[in-house]
Amino acid sequence: MMDDHELVTLARDGDAAAVRSLYERHSRRVFAVVRRLAGEDALAEDWAQEAWVRAIRALPTFRGDSQFSTWLHRIAVNSALHGRRSRDRKAGRETVMDDSYAARSQPSDPLLRRNLERALEKLPEGMRRVMVLHDVEGYTHEEIGEMLGVNPGTCKSQLFKARAKMRRMLSPAPEDAEVETCGT
Amino acid sequence: MRHLTDEALARLVDEPPAPAEAAHLRDCLACRRELEEMREMAGALADLGEMAPPAGAWAALETALRAEGLVRDRPAPVREAAPAAGVISLAPRMAKPWYARRPALRAAAAAALFLLGGSVSWAVLGRPSPAGPGVAEDGPARMNPVYAGRLERTRGIVPAAGSRAAAPLPGEETLIYDAPAPRAVPGARLASTGGAAELPRTPRRVRTYEPAAPVEAFRGAAPAEGEAVVSVAEAELLQAEVAYLAALQRYARAADETEDPRARLAALERLVGATSAALERAPDDAVINGYHMAALRQRDALRRRLATDQQKNWF
Numbered sequence: 001m002m003d004d005h006e007l008v009t010l011a012r013d014g015d016a017a018a019v020r021s022l023y024e025r026h027s028r029r030v031f032a033v034v035r036r037l038a039g040e041d042a043l044a045e046d047w048a049q050e051a052w053v054r055a056i057r058a059l060p061t062f063r064g065d066s067q068f069s070t071w072l073h074r075i076a077v078n079s080a081l082h083g084r085r086s087r088d089r090k091a092g093r094e095t096v097m098d099d100s101y102a103a104r105s106q107p108s109d110p111l112l113r114r115n116l117e118r119a120l121e122k123l124p125e126g127m128r129r130v131m132v133l134h135d136v137e138g139y140t141h142e143e144i145g146e147m148l149g150v151n152p153g154t155c156k157s158q159l160f161k162a163r164a165k166m167r168r169m170l171s172p173a174p175e176d177a178e179v180e181t182c183g184t
Numbered sequence: 185m186r187h188l189t190d191e192a193l194a195r196l197v198d199e200p201p202a203p204a205e206a207a208h209l210r211d212c213l214a215c216r217r218e219l220e221e222m223r224e225m226a227g228a229l230a231d232l233g234e235m236a237p238p239a240g241a242w243a244a245l246e247t248a249l250r251a252e253g254l255v256r257d258r259p260a261p262v263r264e265a266a267p268a269a270g271v272i273s274l275a276p277r278m279a280k281p282w283y284a285r286r287p288a289l290r291a292a293a294a295a296a297l298f299l300l301g302g303s304v305s306w307a308v309l310g311r312p313s314p315a316g317p318g319v320a321e322d323g324p325a326r327m328n329p330v331y332a333g334r335l336e337r338t339r340g341i342v343p344a345a346g347s348r349a350a351a352p353l354p355g356e357e358t359l360i361y362d363a364p365a366p367r368a369v370p371g372a373r374l375a376s377t378g379g380a381a382e383l384p385r386t387p388r389r390v391r392t393y394e395p396a397a398p399v400e401a402f403r404g405a406a407p408a409e410g411e412a413v414v415s416v417a418e419a420e421l422l423q424a425e426v427a428y429l430a431a432l433q434r435y436a437r438a439a440d441e442t443e444d445p446r447a448r449l450a451a452l453e454r455l456v457g458a459t460s461a462a463l464e465r466a467p468d469d470a471v472i473n474g475y476h477m478a479a480l481r482q483r484d485a486l487r488r489r490l491a492t493d494q495q496k497n498w499f
Contacts, residue, residue, distance in 0.1 A: 013480045016255040028234035035235050049245050056254045060484055135229040164190030167222055
């Protein structure tokens with residue numbers, strides 16, 4: 001089986017089979033980040049396709065300094081963050097991603113996972129972006145600040161608000177929750 | 185005593201607590217539990233993992249990519265092994281000749297010879313291509329000497345010099361290049377990566393061809409005679425293939441030697457187009473694949489360089 005580098009070389013020349021192979025290898029990861037940032041399916045489909053088109057279009061500029069998966073992921077994030085309005089905007093610097101991403105264990109409880117996904121969808125867009133990029137995708141506040149055009153302090157503030165809001169969404173009903181008094 | 189706020193707890197997932205917060209957490213079970221829940225939530229988010237795109241996403245993407253011309257179907261992978269030094273191996277194609285698979289290729293080869301052989305210097309570069317080894321200088325009709333180093337296997341029938349793809353005329357003088365040829369011109373920038381048939385440097389002139397009997401004459405003939413017809417046809421079509429490769433090579437050389445980047449780009453574009461058209465008809469041909477890939481790489485590199493130069497020299 002060809003590795004990413006070999007497939008990229010062929011895909012750069014427009015080889016449909018190589019592009020298909022790259023898609024099959026990375027589409028789940030691309031769709032995941034785009035879907036969570038979008039918060040809805042229809043938008044995610046558009047953004048994911050846009051991300052792939054942008055990536056294939058930009059393949060001649062991919063020098064191989066980073067891994068293809070890292071490069072592609074950043075394009076996907078940018079596509080989702082900026083949507084169609086800024087398709088010509090240049091991609092920023094790349095972040096080295098954890099290559100074990102695909103092998104990461106998912107929450108063992110399907111219900112927990114579903115609840116997390118639903119809670120993410122309900123977050124306000126600004127909070128959702130920061131939370132997805134930080135807690136799900138592992139970007140630093142500095143990187144997120146750069147992507148979103150805000151300072152890292154603002155990014156942190158948004159993340160803490162997002163966590164708090166999400167925690168409230170995931171918490172049991174008030175009557176079952178821990179309450180006012182402190183205990184030891 | 186007030187509990188820590190949710191946002192403070194959310195911060196403590198990543199950051200150490202201030203002294204007052206640490207003191208509170210020591211005394212408050214509820215806040216400790218809440219902080220632990222918050223950490224578990226953040227950890228679960230980090231483990232969410234991948235999501236499958238919806239069915240039909242690839243089909244939609246492929247349509248978009250094709251609409252932009254970003255992808256195209258590609259022939260099967262190059263399967264021809266590199267020949268030994270100095271030997272142009274035609275064995276893979278002989279085992280299952282292209283014309284046996286697609287008879288229309290013969291006509292395609294003839295057309296390609298006309299297109300390539302006759303138009304390199306005049307249509308693209310606007311001047312005759314430099315005469316190199318094995319390249320005649322007296323016009324398009326004599327520009328396609330063919331390599332026949334391995335044609336002896338086709339019963340001594342060798343192709344005529346010139347762009348003709350069909351059999352040479354009876355008694356016509358033929359250039360035979362029977363010296364082992366290098367696989368690439370030293371210093372050349374563009375050569376087939378699939379085993380290009382480099383023109384040898386020492387042709388000899390012979391008269392070898394005897395006219396072949398018309399195919400009609402062999403209808404109902406004995407098996408041996410039928411074999412002869414097949415051999416002649418095989419030789420003719422092999423000539424076409426070899427001549428086509430020679431034309432491709434000269435085209436590549438023209439693209440390689442010109443110093444004007446615009447003219448070079450034009451030559452490369454033509455070479456890409458010609459090889460692409462040829463690959464639609466002969467997708468398994470290793471040599472054409474090699475030329476195509478090499479031309480694509482060279483063209484794209486030149487495009488990038490020209491684009492960069494244009495940006496730098498905008499004034």
